[in-house]
Amino acid sequence: MKLYETTIIYDPSLEETRINEEIERVTQPITAAGGEVIDVQRWGKKKLAYIIRKRRDGTYVHVKHKSPPTLIAEMDRRFRLNESVLRHLSVMAPKDDPRPEAAVAEGGEAGTIATTVPAVVQE
Amino acid sequence: MAREGESRSFRRKFCKLCLDKVERIDYKDDRRLARFITDRGKIVPRRISGTCARHQSQITEAVKRARILALLPFTSDQYR
Numbered sequence: 001m002k003l004y005e006t007t008i009i010y011d012p013s014l015e016e017t018r019i020n021e022e023i024e025r026v027t028q029p030i031t032a033a034g035g036e037v038i039d040v041q042r043w044g045k046k047k048l049a050y051i052i053r054k055r056r057d058g059t060y061v062h063v064k065h066k067s068p069p070t071l072i073a074e075m076d077r078r079f080r081l082n083e084s085v086l087r088h089l090s091v092m093a094p095k096d097d098p099r100p101e102a103a104v105a106e107g108g109e110a111g112t113i114a115t116t117v118p119a120v121v122q123e
Numbered sequence: 124m125a126r127e128g129e130s131r132s133f134r135r136k137f138c139k140l141c142l143d144k145v146e147r148i149d150y151k152d153d154r155r156l157a158r159f160i161t162d163r164g165k166i167v168p169r170r171i172s173g174t175c176a177r178h179q180s181q182i183t184e185a186v187k188r189a190r191i192l193a194l195l196p197f198t199s200d201q202y203r
Contacts, residue, residue, distance in 0.1 A: 007192055048193035050200070058193065089191050094147060
């Protein structure tokens with residue numbers, strides 16, 4: 001089981017109920033394969049930076065999950081067959097993600113940088 | 124924060140991300156990444172932005188991921 005982040009861009013013309021269905025179709029196989037859905041974020045309709053399949057907007061859904069690596073390949077295959085998916089991206093999520101930038105008291109290479117830079121953080 | 128420009132020849136460039144103590148650059152954070160691409164959508168080189176090696180490689184990866192998700196442009200079409 002590995003921690004992944006999958007972002008899917010759906011066709012903007014899909015209705016709320018269809019989106020819910022689609023999310024179900026993503027999350028259901030994860031739990032079925034013994035994984036775990038950690039978080040489902042709906043970013044809503046966003047403007048695309050460039051046109052994809054003649055669409056200027058897309059409905060973004062971001063899913064954080066623990067899945068077996070084999071499932072990622074299967075998910076990828078299904079997304080590509082799914083006409084209402086404009087784009088999708090699955091990446092490994094960083095482990096200590098719950099607190100992305102607040103990790104100041106962390107050891108290793110991160111710590112060395114933090115000590116060499118004077119504390120002039122404002123704004 | 125880096126409010127003063129780093130233009131003059133003797134002015135030492137510094138990594139803005141180190142100054143902000145950014146641990147990890149997120150590909151979802153398109154507002155922050157937008158500062159590291161040119162108006163044509165190119166990634167700003169280290170020699171211009173002054174970013175340190177560690178952060179620059181994080182930027183490149185994050186920008187490339189953000190481009191796939193259409194959060195950032197591959198190129199700006201207004202120049203076409």
